[in-house]
Amino acid sequence: MTRFPHLAALALALIASTAASAQDRxxxxxxxxxxxxxxxTEYNEYTGRFEAAQQVEIRARVSGYVQEIRFKDGEDVKAGDVLIVIDPRPYRANVARAKADKSHAVAMRKLAELEVARGEKLIKSNNIPADELDKRRANLSAATATEEAAQAALTNAELDLEFTEVKAPFDGRLSRKLVDIGTLVSGGSPQSTVLVNIVSRGLAHFWFDAPEADYLHFLRLDNRGERTSARFEVKKVQVRLLDEQEFVHEGYLDFLDNRINEGTGTLRARAVFDEGGELLIPGAFGRLRLPAYGPHxxxxxxxxxxxxxxxxxxxxxxxxxxxxxxxxxxxxxxxxxxxxxxxxxxxxxxxxxxxxxxxxxxxxxxxxxxxxxxxxx
The missing domain is CATH 2.40.420.20 (conserved putative lor/sdh protein from methanococcus maripaludis s2 fold)
Incomplete structure (x- = not known):
């Protein structure tokens, strides 16, 4: 027998009230x-970044002191525009010396030709031995080779003089200058001084990585005839930038790598965009949409x-x-x-x-x- 009958009655009343309220709810x-x-049409989406179609570190090809800087930081330039002038005086002297060496070589070759011509006349009257004519002909061959070497040295000296004017390799936009007037730069090696960077304008590349599973899925669809692989058909793609909600920039897929990256398990791919103006700047982040299947x-x-x-x-x-x-x-x-x-x-x-x-x-x-x-x- 419970010691608190009033508490048991209260509990039963609460349970009944809760059940009734649940039924009435x-x-x-x-x-x-x-x-x-x-x-x-189903789409797969990938993240990536834009790069310029052409981008180059412009390095010094000859050593010397920077004499002139003919551009402003961030300026647009045309192919062939002179950007930087390295002191050309030592290279002009090298050209003058190479020209003198070539003139000397030309004179020695002409003298050797005359000696051979005289020898050929004298050999007919037996006034010189045959080995003498052979020596003259050998001297002519040596003089001709010396002239060719002198011409090569002159060409090289003229190239070095030309390289003192550092020119834009293509139309594009420059970075800030990385040297100042009076800087001693080194050239002609992989460690040559970087003078400025340049990127092309207009055409933009968008690089992204697709998972191996996606590549295999697309390949299976191609094998079944349900979707043509991007290796055999141009695929149109769209990209949206960081502040855009819609995929408003249209381009096309133009490159798939020839192997899966073992470290990441992804396939490198590239899309090309030829519009966007200042928006599709190198380094900009984007999200790409690739048609995956359909319409269905x-x-x-x-x-x-x-x-x-x-x-x-x-x-x-x-x-x-x-x-x-x-x-x-x-x-x-x-x-x-x-x-x-x-x-x-x-x-x-x-x-x-x-x-x-x-x-x-x-x-x-x-x-x-x-x-x-x-x-x-």
């Missing part, structure tokens, strides 16, 4: 809609309808008597602002698209039909 209101069935018919639901349970994707549907049921689904990427649902539901199912977090399977609800077509983008 109205069904939870939820928004319900049927999946939209549309023909869409799919079911679409808003992301608010898709719930997660330990890694599985599910949706709540309305059955007889407006009772909540659950369906496991396989989802795809976003298309037209909604999530692609590949399997698990039928186009005629009534899916809870808003309010699903407040209900559980088996609960009665008050469905409010909504039109998904009006909100699809």
């Amino acid at each position: 109205p069904p939870t209101p939820v928004d319900v809609a049927q999946p939209i069935v549309r023909s869409v 018919e799919v079911m679409l639901l808003p992301d608010t309808a898709i719930l997660s349970d330990q890694g599985r994707k599910l949706v709540y549907v309305i059955g007889e008597g407006n009772v909540v049921g659950v369906r496991m689904v396989e989802t795809g990427p976003i298309a037209e602002g909604m999530r692609i649902v590949r399997s698990g539901i039928q186009p005629t199912d009534k899916v809870i698209v808003n309010g699903g977090v407040k209900v559980r399977p088996g609960m009665p609800v008050a469905p409010n039909p909504v039109d998904l077509a009006a909100s699809a983008s």
